[in-house]
Amino acid sequence: MINVLIVDDDAMVTELNRMYVARVPGFSCCGTASTLAQATMMINDTSLAIDLVLLDVYMQQDNGLDLLPVIRASGRAIDVIMISSAADAATIQTSIHYGVVDYLIKPFQFPRFEEALSAWREKKNLMGSHAYYEQADVDRLLHGGTPEVADSKKLPKGLTPQTLRTICQWIDAHPEQEFSTDDLAQAVNISRVSCRKYLIWLAQINILFTSIHYGATGRPVYRYRLVAEQYGLLKQYGQ
Numbered sequence: 001m002i003n004v005l006i007v008d009d010d011a012m013v014t015e016l017n018r019m020y021v022a023r024v025p026g027f028s029c030c031g032t033a034s035t036l037a038q039a040t041m042m043i044n045d046t047s048l049a050i051d052l053v054l055l056d057v058y059m060q061q062d063n064g065l066d067l068l069p070v071i072r073a074s075g076r077a078i079d080v081i082m083i084s085s086a087a088d089a090a091t092i093q094t095s096i097h098y099g100v101v102d103y104l105i106k107p108f109q110f111p112r113f114e115e116a117l118s119a120w121r122e123k124k125n126l127m128g129s130h131a132y133y134e135q136a137d138v139d140r141l142l143h144g145g146t147p148e149v150a151d152s153k154k155l156p157k158g159l160t161p162q163t164l165r166t167i168c169q170w171i172d173a174h175p176e177q178e179f180s181t182d183d184l185a186q187a188v189n190i191s192r193v194s195c196r197k198y199l200i201w202l203a204q205i206n207i208l209f210t211s212i213h214y215g216a217t218g219r220p221v222y223r224y225r226l227v228a229e230q231y232g233l234l235k236q237y238g239q
Contacts, residue, residue, distance in 0.1 A: 002121065003030035003049045007039045007064065008056040008083070013106075017054055017083065020110055024117045025175075025231060027052075036062040036070075043067075043074050050078050052120065055100075057084035057091055065091065068098035079124075081116055083108075111235070118232030125229055156201055163190060167198050168238035171208075171226055178211075178225040199224055207234055 004021050006029060008014045018029045030050060033039035036059070042048055053071065057064040064084065071078050082095050085106040095103055101123070102116040123141055133141075155161065166188050179187075185195040199222075202208045208224045226234060 002027045002051045004028065005030055005039070005042060005050045005053045006032045007034075007036070007053060007067065008032075009034045009059040009062075010056075013056070017113075020113045021054075021117075023110065024114050026121065026228065027117055035059070036064070036067050039067055040070050043071055043076065043078065046076070050076070051124075052117075053078055053080045054083050055080050057082065057086040065094050065098075068095070068100070072098065079120060081120065111239075114232050114235070118229065122229045156197075159198060159201060163194070164198060164237055165239070166190075167195070167202075168234050172234055172238045175226050175228075175231065178223050180221055180223050184224075205233075206230060207237075 004027055006014050006017050006021070008017065011034075014032050014034070018032065021027050021029045030048065031042055033042055039053075039055075043050065043053075053067075055064045055067060064082070068080065071080060080095075080098075080100045082100050082103045083106065084091070084104075086092075087105050092103060101120050104112060104116060126137060126141060155164065167184065167190075170184065170188050181192055181196045181199055184199065185192045188195070199208060203210045203224065206227060207230045209227050211223050211225075213221045213223055
């Protein structure tokens with residue numbers, strides 16, 4: 001579970017963000033702070049697991065930007081997503097200077113919030129899964145996404161947005177289920193040949209993980225399951 005600290009002095013906004021965090025699989029709110037003094041105490045308390053901070057800028061007695069050097073000085077591997085109505089260049093540039101991983105300008109909708117958390121988790125997982133990196137992995141870390149994912153909204157010839165939406169909605173409704181081409185084709189009432197084209201493409205852009213199973217006859221059966229880190233991208237195709 002990824003632990004999120006919410007730092008905001010508006011109780012209603014804090015509760016909304018807490019509810020948003022709870023809606024993203026794999027994330028949990030580990031605490032809230034309404035002042036920078038409270039947030040500093042929590043960050044310096046190494047017994048409290050914090051992976052990510054959602055930080056406001058404008059607070060009644062504080063400027064959220066002042067917490068950024070505190071987090072860096074703590075030496076803890078804590079990342080920050082800024083959530084604020086502050087949209088001036090100086091604030092955003094300062095945030096970027098301190099390495100915030102995303103910046104959400106209020107007001108925003110849940111899909112943008114979910115995208116921010118999911119993208120951060122994907123990058124975090126990539127950073128923790130390699131002893132050495134290929135250039136493509138470094139590009140993904142620095143620029144946010146692989147070339148395949150960046151171009152994934154351009155469907156290959158023969159695939160339609162309508163059918164893709166139907167398939168993604170079914171997968172979204174069964175996120176933990178492993179399935180074959182036949183299983184999905186029957187569930188959404190499309191031909192097996194057509195269904196396989198969509199599954200191959202979703203696997204190519206890393207939304208689905210593919211495994212091969214051999215039966216008694218030796219004919220391989222391809223089975224698929226959702227890659228948890230790509231849940232946000234799947235939701236976009238299902239909308």
